Amino acid sequence: MRLALGGLDWTLAVVFVPLGGALLCFLLPRRTAVLGLITAWLTAMATLGLTLDVLAKGAQRTALGGWEAPLGILWLADGLSVSLMAMTASVGVAVSVYAAAYFRDEHTERAFFWPLWLLLWTALNALFLSADLFNLYVTLELLGFAAASLTALSGSTAALAGAIRYLMVSVLGSLSYLLGVALIYHACGTVDIALVAACIGDAPRPAVQAAVGAMVAGLLLKTALFPFHFWLPPAHASAPAPVSAVLSALVVKASFYLLLRLWFDVLGGGGRGLAELLGALGAAAVIWGSVLAWRQEHLKQLIAYSTVAQVGYFFMAFPLSMAGHAGAWSGALYLALAHGLAKAAMFMSAGNLMRFGRQDRIAELDRVAYRLPLTLAAFTLAGVSIMGLPPSGGFIGKWLMLQAAFQQGRVDLAAVMLFGGVLAAAYVFKVVGSAFTPGEHEHRGLAVPAAMEWSALLLAGAAILLGLTLPLLWPLLHVGTAPAAALPLATAPGVTS
Amino acid sequence: MQALFWALVGMALVVIGLYALIVHRHLLRKVLALNIMSSGVFLVFIGLARRPAQDGAALAPDPVPQAMVLTGIVVAVAATGLALALIVRLRSESGRSTLDDPADD
Numbered sequence: 160m161r162l163a164l165g166g167l168d169w170t171l172a173v174v175f176v177p178l179g180g181a182l183l184c185f186l187l188p189r190r191t192a193v194l195g196l197i198t199a200w201l202t203a204m205a206t207l208g209l210t211l212d213v214l215a216k217g218a219q220r221t222a223l224g225g226w227e228a229p230l231g232i233l234w235l236a237d238g239l240s241v242s243l244m245a246m247t248a249s250v251g252v253a254v255s256v257y258a259a260a261y262f263r264d265e266h267t268e269r270a271f272f273w274p275l276w277l278l279l280w281t282a283l284n285a286l287f288l289s290a291d292l293f294n295l296y297v298t299l300e301l302l303g304f305a306a307a308s309l310t311a312l313s314g315s316t317a318a319l320a321g322a323i324r325y326l327m328v329s330v331l332g333s334l335s336y337l338l339g340v341a342l343i344y345h346a347c348g349t350v351d352i353a354l355v356a357a358c359i360g361d362a363p364r365p366a367v368q369a370a371v372g373a374m375v376a377g378l379l380l381k382t383a384l385f386p387f388h389f390w391l392p393p394a395h396a397s398a399p400a401p402v403s404a405v406l407s408a409l410v411v412k413a414s415f416y417l418l419l420r421l422w423f424d425v426l427g428g429g430g431r432g433l434a435e436l437l438g439a440l441g442a443a444a445v446i447w448g449s450v451l452a453w454r455q456e457h458l459k460q461l462i463a464y465s466t467v468a469q470v471g472y473f474f475m476a477f478p479l480s481m482a483g484h485a486g487a488w489s490g491a492l493y494l495a496l497a498h499g500l501a502k503a504a505m506f507m508s509a510g511n512l513m514r515f516g517r518q519d520r521i522a523e524l525d526r527v528a529y530r531l532p533l534t535l536a537a538f539t540l541a542g543v544s545i546m547g548l549p550p551s552g553g554f555i556g557k558w559l560m561l562q563a564a565f566q567q568g569r570v571d572l573a574a575v576m577l578f579g580g581v582l583a584a585a586y587v588f589k590v591v592g593s594a595f596t597p598g599e600h601e602h603r604g605l606a607v608p609a610a611m612e613w614s615a616l617l618l619a620g621a622a623i624l625l626g627l628t629l630p631l632l633w634p635l636l637h638v639g640t641a642p643a644a645a646l647p648l649a650t651a652p653g654v655t656s
Numbered sequence: 657m658q659a660l661f662w663a664l665v666g667m668a669l670v671v672i673g674l675y676a677l678i679v680h681r682h683l684l685r686k687v688l689a690l691n692i693m694s695s696g697v698f699l700v701f702i703g704l705a706r707r708p709a710q711d712g713a714a715l716a717p718d719p720v721p722q723a724m725v726l727t728g729i730v731v732a733v734a735a736t737g738l739a740l741a742l743i744v745r746l747r748s749e750s751g752r753s754t755l756d757d758p759a760d761d
Contacts, residue, residue, distance in 0.1 A: 293724050300731045304738055311742055319746040320755050323683060323739065330690055330735050331677065334697050337728060338670065341701035344721060 169212055170221045170236055172205035173244060173284045181277035188270040192259045195273035199255035202280060206248035210635065213241045218639030220290075228291070228351035235290035235352075237639025239492065242632065243416055244287050246496045250408050250503045251280055253618040257507050258401040260608040261514075268312055268399065275312075279305035279405065286413050292340045292350040292425075295417055296333060299381070303329030306410045309402045310394050317397040325394040328380060332414070335377030342370035356425050374421060375433065381414035384437075384470055385444030392463040400510020403459060407466045408503035412495055415473055422477065423488065431481060438478035442575040444471025449582035453589060458509045458519040461586055462502070465545060468579060469498045472560070475572050479563045486566075489636060490559030497552030497625050501544035504619035508538040511611050515604040521590055525598035528591075533612040535594050540619035542587035544626075547580045552625025662703030669696025681754045683743045687736060694732040698725045 180198025184191045213219055218237035226232070236244075258276070262269035282305055286298035307329060311322035340350060346362035347355050359367060383391040391411075395403050448468030455461040476491030511534040512527060513519045528535050544551035557576060564573040625632070673693030677686055705721035747753050 293727075297727060297731065300735070304734065307738065307742075311745075314745070314749070316746065316750040316752075319742055319749060323742045323746060324755055326735070326739055326742065327677070327686060327690065330739075331674075331693075334670075334690070334693050338697045338700060341697060341704060341721070344701070344724075345704035348718075350724075 169205055169209035170219055170234055170288060173202065173209055174281055174288065176205050177202045177277045177281040177284065181274045181281060184277060185274040191270055191273040192262070195277060196255055196259055198277055199252050199280075202284075203248040203252045206244050206284075209236055210241050210245050212236075213238065213638050214635055221288075229349040229354055232294050233290040233351060233353075234288040235639075236288055238636045239416070239419065239639075240287040241638070242492065242496060242636050243412060244284055246412075246499045247280065247283050247287075247409055249621055250404070250499055250618065253507070253614045254401050254404055254503060257404075257510075257611050257614040260610040261399070261401055261510065263608070271312060272309070272399075272401070275305050275309050276401075276405065279309065279410070283409055283413055287416060290352045292343060292352065292355065294350075295420075296337050296340055299336065299414070299417065300330075300333050302410060302413055303333060303381075306406055309405070310398045312399055312402055313397075315397070317393070321394040321397040324390050328390045332377040332381035335380070336374050336417075337377075339370040339372075339374030339377070342366050342373065346370070352420065352424055356427065359425060359427075371421075371426065371430075371433070375418065375437075378414045378418045378421075379437075379440075382411055382418065382470055383467060384440055384474055385447055385467065386440075388444065388448065388467040388470075391467060392460055395463040395466065395506075396457070396459040400459075400506055400513065403463070403510075404503040404506035407463065407506060408499040411466060411470060412499055415470070415495060419488075419492070423480075434477040434481050437474045438572060441471040441474030441477075442572060444468060444474070445575055445579040446471075446582070449579055449586065453582060453586040455586075456520055456522065458512060458521050458524075458590060459506070461521065461590065462505050462509055465505075465583070465586065466498075466502060468583070469494070469502070469545065472557070472576065472579065475576065476560060476563075479560060479567065479569060479572065486559045487563035490556045490561075490563065492556075492636060493559060493625075493629075494553060494556030497544050497556055497622050500618055500622035500625060501541040501551075501553065504537050504541040504615050504622060505545070507611065507615035507618065508534045508541070511607045511615060512538075514607050514611070516598075517605065521593050523598040523600065524590070524593045525600070525604075526595065527604075528594040530604055531607060531612070533616050534607065535591070537612070537615040537619040538594075539587070539591055540616070540623055542583075542591070544619075544622040546583040546587060550626040551623045553622070555626045555629055659703050659705075663700050666696045666699030666701075666703055669693070669699060672696075681756060683739075683746075683753050683755065687739050687743070690739075691732065691736060694728065698728055701725050701728070 177198055180194060184194050187194060213236050218235060221234040223232045223234065258272060262272055279302060282298050282301035286295060286302060289295045289298055307322050307326035310325050311318050343355055344350055346366040347358040349355060380387045395406050398406060445468050448464050448471060452461050452464035452468060455464060472494055473491045476487040479487030509519060511531060515531055544553035547553040547557040561573055561576055670693050673689045673696060676689035680686055701721050702725055705718040
């Protein structure tokens, strides 16, 4: 019963509970849905325990096996990693409930979905906890393998091609990152994040610059930042709905998280030129991804391109946080959390619409507003957060970033952010609009299980609630960040005045 | 000097692998290209790993990167296995061993 006593043990639980569950699901394919659901709830509770621990006692460090850095591997749970783990747990529980209903009659897919999904959750939690550049590489690869296998779940030609492309991009990105780790090790003689951060100032410049270039390029490829987004829509749109939800909401965040860690914890703010480049690519992604999303005829393609656009917002935080403005950093993190919840809800409601109408052409959505009101409500609420309208979590994130942009006189970036919101409204209302009108053909809809409708709706509701719970979450986000990066609560929206 | 030589050979392998990954369309060749790339990265890692000389003694090889590269090799083997399994399945499903859409040809 040491679990309840120390933060150390919660840290282990959030990784080893899903890992054990995944192995059990693999060994007992007949009981897999029940085992998977139990594991999902247990993992979520372990995450809650860790979150409360971090909130009460500050960042938690765990030296695995009692070996301290530089020889051993350290796990670090601070505000950044715990808030992403909590988002993962919320999405994870909703996806698990949804998937239990979604795969009820698909025995083969069910037997493979649960072990792979729980392994993916394990890899995510391990990645968010790792404080060691090489361990991050290993978890990144684990995540990529689980995600690529999940993409291939349906076994169709499109899914297999999407999975192969995904796997190759993922391995290429990881190799590029590993090359950077090799150069960092050469320069510093360690891969522990804190020790590297301490030595990187004195390290030879060319080695560090080459390492940063290789690592950032690899992670951009994996995060699907424009112009590296080519692999994302086919992979995310061809997978079954619960898998698309996980890939778009969670897996993309993992490599972005890693980039945030590198940028702020290892490099201490990075270089001006690189930050501007990332910001420009992000701005291009917002515009280009939104326009492409608006032009799609298939619902899942539209949602996948919307992810390309939303990823762009995250990267606009890099130039905005150059001048010591922590607001942009917090805004991007908040936007990432809100996007995770909202995008999972969107893909889940798209899965409901596909189950109902057996196709996902937007023009063929035949009066679903009256026939599947809960699902359409879920899609619309998620859309509100993606557009960044108050009081959603997406609004808070955008507000913080806009505030930073105006304070620094970056009207160009602010204009892109506002225009991106308008484009997002265009593609969300394109779907909502055709949900009210009769389709070209009359459809007799199939029944959609209540669990699938409610899990999507509750998750979308959570994306909205995220905006209202800012005062609760704010202290958590900043546990363990350097004093320079912490921002007093008074400058947050809703608390001013 | 020798360390630099092996690191440069590793970088050359990375570049050759990346080139092959981009230009070849057959998936088996792409998998081979990724393997050559990863060998190159491992060679860079091992080649550059020398403990900094502290008392003027000759540089000693550092065991930590060797352990890391060993892990990396395991990861690369797993990736190759997964990719080959997916390619075999794609070939038996569609008769294709490239990623190109037949509609494009």
